[in-house]
Amino acid sequence: MTKNINIQPLVDVVSELRAPNGCPWDRKQTHESLRRYFIEEVYEVMEAIDNKDVANLREELGDVLLQIVFHAQLATERGAFTMQDVIDDVTNKMIRRHPHVFPVRGGETDSLSESGNQKLDSSASEAGDTSKSVQMALTWDELKAQEHGEERKNILDGISVGLPALLRAQKLQEKAAKVGFDWTEEDPVWAKVDEEMAEFKEAIQENNQENMENEAGDVLFSLINLFRWYKISGENALIRTNTKFHRRFAHVERRVNQSGRAWGTFSLSELDAFWDEAKVQEK
Incomplete structure (x- = not known):
C-alpha cells in the first residue's frame, strides 16, 4: 500500500493566488478563460507519452492537475463544489462502474470525504452473490446510462461537441457500432473510402467550395471508420x-x-x- 497522497499544498497555493492580495492574472481567470490552457496541457501530456519522456510526463501531469485544482477553486469560491467533491465523485463513479471489483451493497458507496483512508473490504465481502452477478452483467455504458437517468435518452448522447473532430468522429462511430450500426466485414469499409474520395473529386471538378468541404469531411469520416477496423485511433x-x-x-x-x-x-x-x-x- 502506497502512502497517502496529499494534494492540499497545491489547493492552498491556488487559493492564495486567487486571494485579494494574490496574483492579478490568476484572480481574473474564469472557467472560460482557462479552457484553452486545459486543452494545451492535455496535448502536452500526449506529446510526452508519444516521446516516452517520463520526466516530462511527470511535469505535464502536474500541469493538468493544476488546471483541475484551479477550476475546483473557482467553483469553491461561488459555493458550487469543492476539490474534495471532485475526488469523491470520480472515486464513487469508478466503484459503481466496476461492480465486479467493488460489489458494494445496494450499488451505492459512502462519501469518501470523511476519511481519506476509507476501505472497501467490508462492503465487498458483505455483498450477496445474486447482487454481484446482476451487477457484473451490466455493461459500462448501461451503468453510465443509469447514472445520468433522463439526461441521456439517445444513443449518441454524452459525446462532447468540444472534442477534437477526429476523436469525436471515432467515438460517434464506436457508439453506433455497439448497437449494430456497422459493417461486419472489411471490404465495404474500404469501398466506402473509395466512394467518398470519388465524390470529393467530383465536387472539386464542380468547383463548389461548400460541397468540397462537405465531401472532404466525408472522406475523413470514412477514413476514421477504416482505422477503427485496425484498432487505430485517428x-x-x-x-x-x-x-x-x-x-x-x-x-x-x-x-x-x-x-x-x-x-x-x-x-x-x-x-x-x-x-x-x-x-x-x-x-
Missing part, C-alpha cells in the same frame, strides 16, 4: 504524423540555415534531399 495517428513532420522539417530548416543560402534559391528536389536525410537519421 487522433493519435495524426498527432504522431504532425510530430514527425515537425521533426523532419526542423532538420530541413537547419540544413538550409547551415548553407547560408536563402530558401527561395533551393529547388524542391534539394529540399526533398534534406527531408530524406531526416528520415535516414530516424532509422
Whole structure:
C-alpha cells in the first residue's frame, strides 16, 4: 500500500493566488478563460507519452492537475463544489462502474470525504452473490446510462461537441457500432473510402467550395471508420504524423540555415534531399 497522497499544498497555493492580495492574472481567470490552457496541457501530456519522456510526463501531469485544482477553486469560491467533491465523485463513479471489483451493497458507496483512508473490504465481502452477478452483467455504458437517468435518452448522447473532430468522429462511430450500426466485414469499409474520395473529386471538378468541404469531411469520416477496423485511433495517428513532420522539417530548416543560402534559391528536389536525410537519421 502506497502512502497517502496529499494534494492540499497545491489547493492552498491556488487559493492564495486567487486571494485579494494574490496574483492579478490568476484572480481574473474564469472557467472560460482557462479552457484553452486545459486543452494545451492535455496535448502536452500526449506529446510526452508519444516521446516516452517520463520526466516530462511527470511535469505535464502536474500541469493538468493544476488546471483541475484551479477550476475546483473557482467553483469553491461561488459555493458550487469543492476539490474534495471532485475526488469523491470520480472515486464513487469508478466503484459503481466496476461492480465486479467493488460489489458494494445496494450499488451505492459512502462519501469518501470523511476519511481519506476509507476501505472497501467490508462492503465487498458483505455483498450477496445474486447482487454481484446482476451487477457484473451490466455493461459500462448501461451503468453510465443509469447514472445520468433522463439526461441521456439517445444513443449518441454524452459525446462532447468540444472534442477534437477526429476523436469525436471515432467515438460517434464506436457508439453506433455497439448497437449494430456497422459493417461486419472489411471490404465495404474500404469501398466506402473509395466512394467518398470519388465524390470529393467530383465536387472539386464542380468547383463548389461548400460541397468540397462537405465531401472532404466525408472522406475523413470514412477514413476514421477504416482505422477503427485496425484498432487505430485517428487522433493519435495524426498527432504522431504532425510530430514527425515537425521533426523532419526542423532538420530541413537547419540544413538550409547551415548553407547560408536563402530558401527561395533551393529547388524542391534539394529540399526533398534534406527531408530524406531526416528520415535516414530516424532509422
